[in-house]
Amino acid sequence: MTTNPEHSGSDLAEPYLGGLLASLGLNVHYHRARKDTLYYRDETGREVAVLDLVGGYGSTVLGHNHPALVAHARQLLDQGVPVHAQFSRHPYANDLAQRVNAILRREFGDVGEYSAIFANSGAEAVEIAVKHAELDRVAKVADLMAEIDGNIEKARAALAGGARVPADETLDRLTVARAAPPDAVLDAVTRANAERAAAAPVFLAPEGSFHGKLVGSVQLTHNAGFRTPFQSLAARCRFVPVREPDALAEAIDAERGTLFDVAVDGDAVRVVERDLPVICAFILEPVQGEAGIRPFDRETVERVQRVCAAVDLPIIVDEVQSGMGRTGTFFASSQVGLLGDYYTLAKSLGGGIAKAAMTLVRKSRYRDEFELVHSSTFAKDAFSTLIAARTVDLLEADGGAVYALAAERGARLLAMLNGLRDEFPTVVADVRGVGLMIGMEFRDQSGSAAGFIAEQARDGLLGYALSGYLLRAHALRVLPTASATDTLRLEPSVFITDGEIDRVEAGLRALLTALRDGDEAAIAPG
Template identity: 55%
Template sequence: MNADTPGYPGSPELELAEPFLLEWLASVGLDVEYVRAEGNTLYYRDADGGEVPVVDYAGGYGSLMLGHNNPEIIALAKSLLDGGVPVHAQFSRHPYANQVAGALNTILQRELGTTDAYSAIFANTGAEAIEAAIKHAELDRRMRMDELAAPIAGHLEAARAALLGGEASLSGEVLGALGFSATERVDLAAFEDLAAEITRRNDAVRQRPPVFLTLEGSFHGKLMGSVQLTHNEGYRAPFSALAAQARFIPRDRPEAIKEVVESERAELFDVVVEGGAIVVVRREAPVICAFVLEPIQGEGGINVITREFAAEVQRVTAEIDCPVVLDEVQSGMGRSGAFLASSLVGLRGDYYALAKSLGGGIAKSSVMLVRRDRYRKEFELVHSSTFAKDAFSCFVALKVLELMEAEDGRVYRLAAERGAALRAMFESVRADFPDVVADIRGEGLMLGFEFSDQSEAASAAIRDNAGFFGYVVAGYLLREHRIRTFPTASAAHTLRFEPSVYLSDAEIAQLEVGLRDVCGILREQDGERLVGAGA
């Protein structure tokens, strides 16, 4: 008895698992059931039951740095399961999680050239790691705000006592600074008006919701908090009333960072007694919670942050003591040719979010790292995750890191070398089809291949599908060339390529044939051939 047997609990009499999505996949020819995977290859069965190999350039959205079912990882997983490793042992000692945190710290310290230590909060997915980061950043912001505001009531009381005792005076100029008429009225009643106004203004600032800075084109997940940091309005707008408030900054305008910060700045008002006078002091309030960004935007179209932009991020955030959260969920774990893509542009984070390939292609694992001088131990009491920090996932992560670090980081060198070979092929295609290929972007094995806009194509079949053009192309490449790739979620004309480091020259050549075929179709505007029976 199996799932196809009538009456079996789960027999497919009615499609219940995301039926609309399955129908849409069928419309573009991507509704394939894969039955086996190894390396860079997925297999499905044809009508006769034979296996059909497909070169997988989607790579689990960047989760398969070491390939499908990496033999060393699978061997470890089998031994762990055969040995009865406890998966559910929450609220106990987890030395293996500490080992993962230690290994990550060793790698970060080497790559960043620092002795800074990072505390680790484990999670299951990239979006969950981002949620943990923004929650921790908000806890830290609130605690800093409280620490800043706490002495003010005492300072007001001390100033009141000094005024009553004749040890200090209150000038009309001070009153005028807070909007009162700058008169000579300097009695206790005037001070009480001043104290009430300071309290009112400070309470208003403290009650303001936090603001997050991020980038146009950003994608940080689709959970309640992370989706508000995702630029694509289609994902964000339906839930805009629920969570974090974000300000989206153009990635080609470094000067815009300062402009946005200036528009959001706020102050707390304090008083001190200096030289026998009551003086109002303005203190910068931490209203901007964090700057969250991807060093290489994945879903936004494989856009690489420039060194100039990174430097301005670092400068402005340091000026206002705003933490930087680096979303390395897709770009990290060696995919760029370095362990952290941000290190290639000199960008350092107070937080790092890592996931995808950390699980070795089989475990659902992620981690949020917080620099120790920002870490709040209180976070551990208000945040937890049932499936985080389990032994199975941690031991797999340790194996992944061991494989990446082996032979003095051979995996990183492979990512750079294989990425350069893939990019060289892309550039060759672009040189022959400059009217069809708009741009090639990315680093290492995180590359984007952008076609020219087809919204005004001569072919009605192409023009009518311009809104999800990349999926139509992906369906064609799968159908005709046994190539698996997808467009980026927010840039329909950009195909993503994120294969494993074991990508072969033959696989690159197979992709080149497919891309040249597609480019020829677009040049000839042979829409019927591109769309085919799938759409």
């Protein structure tokens, strides 16, 4: 391998990460890519082909440099398609939104229309959904406050006509004396509501969630190492063990907020409480990618939707990694009936060529004013959006042949991996996934006879160490999931061949044999 010494002087581009890659044997510079193969040059200048199972963390469902997309990109550039034509008409963006809406209707039924907001990355698409959901919540709170203000004015008129304020336990919760003058009670209602309405929102997400590492999205990511250094910068998220039957309902009840209102009832003005929208949204991935490739089941999804619907809590479905056909349908959520108020798409939306993302918002919740308070310089440009549209065309071609291929290739990979699990039960803890989004989880190796492996396991770097071995010894590019580093992810393109799957099997069998036997010499870097 080569560390690619193409410059002199200090490493300034993320130097710590570069050193970590070197220590794990992953510091390779790839200079060429095609389908599921990446190429680098070794110390002698010989080109080495590596089978890529990382797939851009799910970004290359159609492989690297798909010829139809490369040709389309060249055509667009040759035409001089503008990238910077902001605040103008973008008909191609509307065309893409219409196509994706048609897919939604096919996979979910008559669900109405979804408006589209464009972005550059998955984390940004998530932040758009979060921002829109908060704009919607704030507007609802403002409407509720205005309604209560009107009720207070009606109450003042009733009190002037001789009505009274009955003393009851609601006044105790308002922290006003039961014998307080009526006007003092109404003033206390106004003060209490102003304080409560200004409370920061709360988001709900399943334990294990990963939704990005930007200021807002990182707070929706369960991994404390990513989240806690920045927890004071964004809204709080409560993580819920949603596979437990009552957990979500209990979390919603625990975060419940109220405002005080007044109601004129004959000659009485009563203080009552009304629900305050404190929880902004519930966000989840249909397949939790960075938590170790963990799909949600239909029963859990149905319970989530039922509980959220009961309190009008919007659901954000993060399809950034699982969408675009990787699991055998365009939306992985459609396989378990997970209907969202928001959908986020990215990664493979750009076909492995462009950086493209979009957020879909159910029209019944859509706030037009969001388009004036949110913008992005590079979002919705002609190049990336037209590449995304061509990608969708390729996915939809021949009756969705790509989806069927993803399901078939995924089943082939799963069968092979399950065979290895059965062959090495003391090493492999689990194999799970949907379509071409698969994880292989290893048993705890902190007690391994191989000192190097035991050390890496204790440091939380096991998956990276195993990836270094597979790259060095078998020219296989695999990486662990971000928050479950004992799980290797496999996310190749739909074009992975039987022969390549056989290569994966041979490399993994050698790795599992070395782990089982504690063969440190085989696994540790030379």
